[in-house]
Amino acid sequence: MAEVPIEHGLLLAAVLFLLGLIGVMVRRNIIFILLCLEIMLNAAGLAFIVAGSRWGQPDGQVMFLFILTVTAAEVSVGLALVLHLHHRFKTLDADAMSGMKG
């Protein structure tokens, strides 16, 4: 199997990260913001994997496992918050929740 060049992997990771970031900044629905956050985290994980395979080290995969765990925890807390917010504001529009305006 031909080796994928590291540049391609990292470029894919960067594109994914950017897509996620843009999604966080543009989407108004909290569920979609959470999804975009997942994409950003996975982009970071992909970068670790690519780097691990480039130098033949297991650390990249270990790191990805950690990220997976953190993501799982984050999603559970995030979804619980989303439920709570929906219960409270009857909407999932992030812009409607600006009560902390200074």
Add this chain to the structure above:
Amino acid sequence: MYSLIWLVPIVPFAGFLLLAFAGRYLPRRAVAIIGPGAVGLSAAVMLLISGQFLAAPPAGYAYEQTLWSWIATGGLEVGFTLYLDPLSVVMGCVITVVGFLIHVYATAYMAEDEGYSKFFAYMNLFVGAMLLLVLGQNLLVLYLGWEGVGLCSYLLIGFWYKKPENGAAAMKAFIVTRIGDVALLIGLFLLVVQFGTLDIPAILAAAPGAWAVGAPAAVAAALLLLGGAVGKSAQLPLQTWLPDAMAGPTPVSALIHAATMVTAGVYLIARLHALFALAPGALLLVGIIGAATLLLAAFSALAQHDLKRILAYSTISQLGYMFLALGVGAWTAALFHFMTHAFFKALLFLGAGAIIHSLRDEQNIFRMGGLRRRLPAVYWTFLAGALALAAAPLITAGFYSKDLILFAAWVSPVGNRWLWGAGLLGAFLTALYTFRMVFLVFHGPERTAPHGRPGPAMTVPLMILALLSLLGGFVETPADLGGVHLFSSFLGHALPGLAAHGSPALEAALQLLSTVAVLGGIALAYQLYLRRREATARWLARPAPDAARRLLLAGWGFDWLYDRLFVRPFVWLATVNKDDSVDAFFRGLARASLLLHGALSRAQTGNLRWYAVGFALGVMALLAIVVFR
């Protein structure tokens, strides 16, 4: 016996504490016993000690008692020390005895006042502070008493505090005397720096060795002390507070503003006579201030229509006589006049109080008249006081003391004819304004009917003071009239005598002149205010005399002048600087931080997605810094 001297100031202080803290719960009778009782006890101890002082004087005619060490630092040791010498014996006896009589009088005068116990608390505090002033062995104890009497003066002038003008008079008295007090304090600092001690005997002993006659430091010290004395004794140019101080109850005017506190300046100069002897210029200034004050105040007294204000100007004038005596180096004459003045001026004030009391607070002498028959006890005692004030020859104490001053002004090597002439003119004016008051108040037709007669608590002190005013002068008579020198030989142990002596013939000639002046004044008053009253009133209604009268009524316009010169500029400055200019800087700081806060708080939109953008931009900026640096 001498060791009991600490009781003299302590007993009035104890009376003050008792009345101040428990006075509200005590019945009026108890207050009327404690207040005068404390001063009476103090007077008894003082008289006993004075008796022993006369019979068996201590070594060197001075006794010291150190109660405790007050301040002990590197170079300066100040003990809380009392000092007894002929000067403090005379002052202490007059203060306690006259103070006691006035306290007894006040029990009746203030009987219906709601602040009965408060009044006696302040009065006791005053007597205690005044005794501390005259018994202090060092200048710090003296200064403590000096400020204490100033405080009591303030409290008692403003005693009827519900009228705003009384409060204003109290503040005026306090602030004007404060000008002098600051000068005195600076003088004390100068003495500490020069001599390293505040003990009066030590300073008096060291001064002639340390300073030559006319040395700048000696003149500066004497002038600063004179500043303090001028403020306290209401001499030019700080005399304006005393007439307004009459807002206080009449016993206060008698005790504080006639008999005792206002003579503190005379005491200070007499006590530190050695310093003034080293500064002939300052001493001459003392005499000139005295002569000018006695004339200006006597003229002002001529135009007043308020009974108490006449007496106030008269007090300023008589204090001018004492300063005149000090200025020509006649220390004992000044003290002699202080003593007789304390008797007859306290008597006149108390008599005036009895009149005002029975006329239901009427103070205008033009609405009085014919009180001779209605208030005989007050009339005869008041007449005795008036004769003493006018220095009626031979029979009154005032004659002997004033005559001694005039004689000293003539013969003293530092005296001169001008000072003597001013004193003689002053004697004429004194007789004129005194008997103007007597004739208008007691003679002529009745204008306001008195309510009741004063009781024994008021008349007995009047009679005792009248006796003292008539007989108190016989302790010191001139050479051609018996030549008794009990007073001056007693005080001679503390104060140097007058160097010069004139012949008895000269003395008799001067007495004759002053007698003519006094009798002329009385006769003129009789003509102007009793026989030809209508003609006088008509003449006074013409424009020129009326303008003069109004100028004199306002005390030569000093209040007007000081108002324009000091009060208004100060008030103007205060108004301009109402928003303190220093504060502007700090207010600016506050405003700038508020502005920044407002700008920053705009970034706090509460919008989640903006925060995300913020994060992204921040991370990009940080990366850019790391990569492109």
